[in-house]
Amino acid sequence: MFKYFLYIIVGWDLIKTLSAQTELKRLNQLGENQQKWFEYDAQKETETQGIIEAAKKSLEDQVKAIHDKLETKLTAIYSFLEHSQFADVDYTRSKYTHPDLFQTIGIRRFYLEMGYRQNWHDALSACRRMGGNLATIKNEAEMLALLSKAKRRHEFWVDINNMGDGVYRTTFDGKPAPYLRWGKGYKPGSQDCVSLNEDTKRMHNSQCTRTHFFICQEEPGV
Structure with missing residues (x-):
């Protein structure tokens, strides 16, 4: 009788040990998953930041190109006005004074x-x-x-x-x-x-x- 009782105690301890090992394994797996998630988020954040920087650089280049084009056009207009005659000068008087x-x-x-x-x-x-x-x-x-x-x-x-x-x-x-x-x-x-x-x-x-x-x-x- 005592022998069977001893088997029960040993079996119960074994069950608890296996359960603890299973829980530890689950926690380790969860930790590994979290680390992967963190690494994935960091990678995504880096990729997103790269996309933002590329878009910013592209917009800056476009703005500079537009500015340079306008500056060229304005220079040409000023040059034209300086050398033009006055047949097209607008002498229309405003209806409102300032x-x-x-x-x-x-x-x-x-x-x-x-x-x-x-x-x-x-x-x-x-x-x-x-x-x-x-x-x-x-x-x-x-x-x-x-x-x-x-x-x-x-x-x-x-x-x-x-x-x-x-x-x-x-x-x-x-x-x-x-x-x-x-x-x-x-x-x-x-x-x-x-x-x-x-x-x-x-x-x-x-x-x-x-x-x-x-x-x-x-x-x-x-």
């Missing part, structure tokens, strides 16, 4: 462009896009008031030219300019368009293709 651009000088409102130089035709177009016009000077007091706002030795286009019949007129109504005060050595009729010179405080006439700063007036005409 009051924040204009300041009161004397009894009228003006805008002095002192950042970009333009030829006379483009200056006229820029003023009209603001809803105004190139400035027509009414008298000496107004001319001096405008030039007092300018920086030294600047030259400004105004709305006076003799491109028609040789008479210096305004573009707004075609009437003769209400005020002219020529600088020393400048002869009326020798050139086409008129500018104000801050240094001499007088008017100069020169080719309309030259580039100067310019003055706009808020209202269309004097």
Whole structure:
């Protein structure tokens, strides 16, 4: 009887040992699977990062190619505009003025462009896009008031030219300019368009293709 009881105890211990070994094997297998999963995730993450980097590099290359192409086109356009005539210049006046651009000088409102130089035709177009016009000077007091706002030795286009019949007129109504005060050595009729010179405080006439700063007036005409 004792012998059978001993067999039972030994058998039970054997069963527990086998069960423990089975559990240990299962845990080892689970650990191996987890390691494979981690390795798989790391590999996938590396592959995904590689795809992202490749896509980023491709987009950067495309953006650079587009930028280079646009820069080439803009250079060609600027070159064309610099050498073109003025038949196609848009002189359309905007229906709306931009009051924040204009300041009161004397009894009228003006805008002095002192950042970009333009030829006379483009200056006229820029003023009209603001809803105004190139400035027509009414008298000496107004001319001096405008030039007092300018920086030294600047030259400004105004709305006076003799491109028609040789008479210096305004573009707004075609009437003769209400005020002219020529600088020393400048002869009326020798050139086409008129500018104000801050240094001499007088008017100069020169080719309309030259580039100067310019003055706009808020209202269309004097």
